[in-house]
Amino acid sequence: MGTMHTRRTFLSRGLTVLSAAATMPLFLQRTVSALNNPHDLPLTQTAMGQGEQILVVIQMSGGNDGLATVAPIDNDDYRRARSTIALTQNLLSLGKNSGIALHSDLVSFKEMYDAGQMAVIQGVGYPNPNRSHFRSMEIWQTADPTHPPKDGWLGRYFDAQCNGADPKSVPDPKAAVNIGSSAPLALQGNKFAAVSFQNPQSYQWFAGNKNIDKRMRETFNEVNDLKVHGGEATKTGNPTLDFLERTALDAQLSSDEILAVTTRYKGGVSYPATPLGQQLQMVAQMIAGGLKTRVYYVSMGGFDTHSNEKLQHDRLMQTMSSGVGAFMKDLKSQGNDKHVMVMTFSEFGRRVTENASHGTDHGTAAPMFVFGTPVKGGVYGAHPSLRPGDLDQGDLKFHTDFRSVYATILNNWLKADSDKILGGNFKTLPLFV
Numbered sequence: 001m002g003t004m005h006t007r008r009t010f011l012s013r014g015l016t017v018l019s020a021a022a023t024m025p026l027f028l029q030r031t032v033s034a035l036n037n038p039h040d041l042p043l044t045q046t047a048m049g050q051g052e053q054i055l056v057v058i059q060m061s062g063g064n065d066g067l068a069t070v071a072p073i074d075n076d077d078y079r080r081a082r083s084t085i086a087l088t089q090n091l092l093s094l095g096k097n098s099g100i101a102l103h104s105d106l107v108s109f110k111e112m113y114d115a116g117q118m119a120v121i122q123g124v125g126y127p128n129p130n131r132s133h134f135r136s137m138e139i140w141q142t143a144d145p146t147h148p149p150k151d152g153w154l155g156r157y158f159d160a161q162c163n164g165a166d167p168k169s170v171p172d173p174k175a176a177v178n179i180g181s182s183a184p185l186a187l188q189g190n191k192f193a194a195v196s197f198q199n200p201q202s203y204q205w206f207a208g209n210k211n212i213d214k215r216m217r218e219t220f221n222e223v224n225d226l227k228v229h230g231g232e233a234t235k236t237g238n239p240t241l242d243f244l245e246r247t248a249l250d251a252q253l254s255s256d257e258i259l260a261v262t263t264r265y266k267g268g269v270s271y272p273a274t275p276l277g278q279q280l281q282m283v284a285q286m287i288a289g290g291l292k293t294r295v296y297y298v299s300m301g302g303f304d305t306h307s308n309e310k311l312q313h314d315r316l317m318q319t320m321s322s323g324v325g326a327f328m329k330d331l332k333s334q335g336n337d338k339h340v341m342v343m344t345f346s347e348f349g350r351r352v353t354e355n356a357s358h359g360t361d362h363g364t365a366a367p368m369f370v371f372g373t374p375v376k377g378g379v380y381g382a383h384p385s386l387r388p389g390d391l392d393q394g395d396l397k398f399h400t401d402f403r404s405v406y407a408t409i410l411n412n413w414l415k416a417d418s419d420k421i422l423g424g425n426f427k428t429l430p431l432f433v
Helices: 003-020 027-033 036-045 076-079 108-116 133-142 153-161 214-223 239-264 275-288 309-334 402-412 416-424
Strands: 054-060 070-072 100-102 116-126 178-180 195-197 295-300 342-345 368-372 379-380
Touching: 003 239, 027 379, 036 195, 054 275, 054 309, 100 108, 108 116, 108 309, 108 368, 116 402, 153 295, 153 416, 178 275, 275 309, 295 309, 342 402, 368 402, 402 416
Parallel strands: 054 295, 054 342, 116 379, 178 195, 178 295
Antiparallel strands: 070 100, 116 368, 342 368
């Protein structure tokens, strides 16, 4: 098979190959598209993930009820608004002067708070809030409340780290890792796209996937025979084909590396048998393996509690606490706790007043958590007022823009220029020691 025919075959089948292997690294989709137009090759620049600071993002999908997570203590407006679902017993106090307490199941969060390693940021939101799951999640993931989504805030961070000098450089497929079937918008950049997989065993180049037909495997093997000489892929003399070869080789080697580090590290920490627990265990394994990954992203659903909220939310809090508690214990046992910080967010909070189904509907402002050994713990900002006259159409008024939290993480943890990434100057918080 000739070189150009091979290239045409690969390109014509590339997206088919990618769709057949649902857990294929998503950056290869962009690579295949770029190869159709040599002028687009800069879209596949290398994302530099140097440095030891690691960010782990936990997305709480569905709209977590902040008032059932961080509850006001001895608040008559709260009890009147939530006659059946208000939290009133066994709460975990955050100090006698704070006026708030954690849900009784957030035991690991309380332990981190008491150790001075968890920040509770109250009243977080954005102007003119949107109560649609999809639009509000887009806003949080792009950090842009006014324009249609185009790229994510972390994707833009990685774009800013790209080396624009070599149009044939290959993306590092491990600079950001999402545990899931597809990367969230937050990790999508103009030049960079993150790796996504649901488990390390399924993250592999299609040449090792028995479900892909023989012709596809033969095409891959002809384009890239996976022979390496002196640390570099074999050269063909064709710049475009060399680029494709290195990209494919990097995909194979990175999948091998991820599989190796996650199977090699066992640790001594027992994780809960929940999806969140298993996701965080994989992240801990990759951190222990020394991957040059700057951002890990995991998600947990189930927070859209329109009815019978109490039992559902209790389970959600227990799941959060047990998964995060095991993860933080694992990091400490590795000696990596000083290099990792964790941020939680949800697309919105819930309305103050419970509904007729003993649940809550879509609201606005809610707390965020930032935790880890490098974090300066404490309560940031006052709890929003629950007085009926102080509400915004029945919702809490926010006082901390979520982009201030992002700016703090970008500037002070990831050592980036938040003004350029977020498109504006946002006040930072003293979240780090």
